[in-house]
Amino acid sequence: MIEEIKTINDFNFKDQTALIRVDFNVPINKYYEIMDDTRIRYSIPTIKKIIYEKGKIVLISHLGRPKGIPSKIYSLKFLIRYLSEQLKTTVNFCENCIGQNVLNKVSELKNGEILLLENLRFYKEEEEENMNFAYELSKLGDIYVNDAFGAVHRFHTSITILPKFFGEKKCIGFLMKKEIQYLNQFLHGKGKRPITVLLGGAKISSKIEIIENIINFSDHILIGGGMSYPFIKIKGGNVGSSLIEKNRNIEMILKKIFQKYQNKMNIIHLPKDVVIADSFKNEANTKIVSIDSIPNGWMGLDIGPSSIKNFCKIIEKSKTILWNGPVGVFEFSNFSLGTRSIAKSIANITEKGAFSLVGGGDSIASLKMENCEKKISYLSTGGGAMLESLKNKTLPGINAIIQ
Structure with a gap:
């Protein structure tokens, strides 16, 4: 295009x-x-x-x-x-x-x-x-x-x-030209394989359509942060008091994805364990539990050690990586390890020759925490625009230039 x-x-x-x-x-x-x-x-x-x-x-x-x-x-x-x-x-x-x-x-x-x-x-x-x-x-x-x-x-x-x-x-x-070119690499599955997409952040509604669009050409889709809890809930797990976006359509769409892409569900990787807290603050009491058995009154605020290990292992074998959204409440230092580990892992594999595209203010902020933003192939300047592009939609501002 x-x-x-x-x-x-x-x-x-x-x-x-x-x-x-x-x-x-x-x-x-x-x-x-x-x-x-x-x-x-x-x-x-x-x-x-x-x-x-x-x-x-x-x-x-x-x-x-x-x-x-x-x-x-x-x-x-x-x-x-x-x-x-x-x-x-x-x-x-x-x-x-x-x-x-x-x-x-x-x-x-x-x-x-x-x-x-x-x-x-x-x-x-x-x-x-x-x-x-x-x-x-x-x-x-x-x-x-x-x-x-x-x-x-x-x-x-x-x-x-x-x-x-x-x-x-x-x-x-x-x-604009660079942004469109790099996003097209992903949208048309042109990147070197394995292609890994990591989606995090709190809102799943803005990213559900992306999953449907990228599932056909991605080798791995890693899902962390608040996005992961609706998946766990639909699979029958207990997510305790973890923050879940209130949107009735989400459950229906997720069920549809599970049915439609049954044979592809093995490429979607969810956290296995999480760091949970008894309140939403940095000084909260914490423990590590399986993501599908979070006790009531507790909430998941970061991915756990075995999830970090699993996600980083997949990233380290990837040749093309796209990342949007943190995997925990990284602005709280006690719940930032997961996101910071992901940032370092993506920077390391980029230095070894992989192509990485990172978008969204929080993801870029976490790269800066680790002083590795300059090690990424390309930092996208628009988190929202990047997400809309990944839904395979021509963005209104680009349409206005073409017409």
Whole structure:
């Protein structure tokens, strides 16, 4: 599918203004220091290419969920210094996204100059697929570039409606191209075998469809974290007070999967044992039990030692690995061993030549805990978009470029 999509290599940006939708929705602390700059760093090559060709750049992004109300907390102003340092050039800022003031600033841009606009979500229209808002934004550029993989699964104005105003003059940036290429390796089973997919995290509803899609080409599907308990429950096990997402459809869909893929169930690996706690806190009393016999009043908060051993053994024999979601409550140090062990195991096998793709904020955070994020083949910049792609759906933002 990547062949059908125009990329920034299909355009020469000399004397052209590129309106680039980036995803600079990065985690920051109370001092506005960036805690993880992966998304921004991955967009730099796209920006540099356009500067090199003597084009002009207008950057648009969102940050957080201000719900249409401007506030200092969600302002993008803090990015000016960081971007100026990264790009070794002055980055200008405008406190609006639409209107005469913005148009004036855009018209004053010289070749090679950059203008960052304020948070798109200060306008409620951004989340409403609003035609008028898209039209006003479209006046700010000659060529539309989407390099915001982290937001490409959203039906938001700047993602799905804005590209319509650019006709043939729309494309994706280098970050988006890489994300699509690497995900396609998995979606079409093109990776070297054995292919292992590890799914964790609390929500199973967002990942059930993925299991149905990947079961046909995966050699191993490892399931940990809150995702594993509905499987155990349906098999008749006792999961005690472990957190299970409340969704009636889950049981029905899981039963269907068990029936439909009876002959493939051996590739789905669940934890054998778990570290359980008598309350949801780091200092809770703990013990290790079989995952299917958790006593009432106790909850599973991490995978146990034999599960760690089993999962790592499978990972170490893999040639292609995709990971999304922790296998325990890793933000509690006493329940982080499982997730940290998985992170180290994936990093080790990658160094030996396997291909690894990791997505989702929690998974990437756990890699950073172990200082091994640089050992992974590719860190996906969009957990939600990655999950939607794995359901074998064309994402709305990519559709908008193709149409």
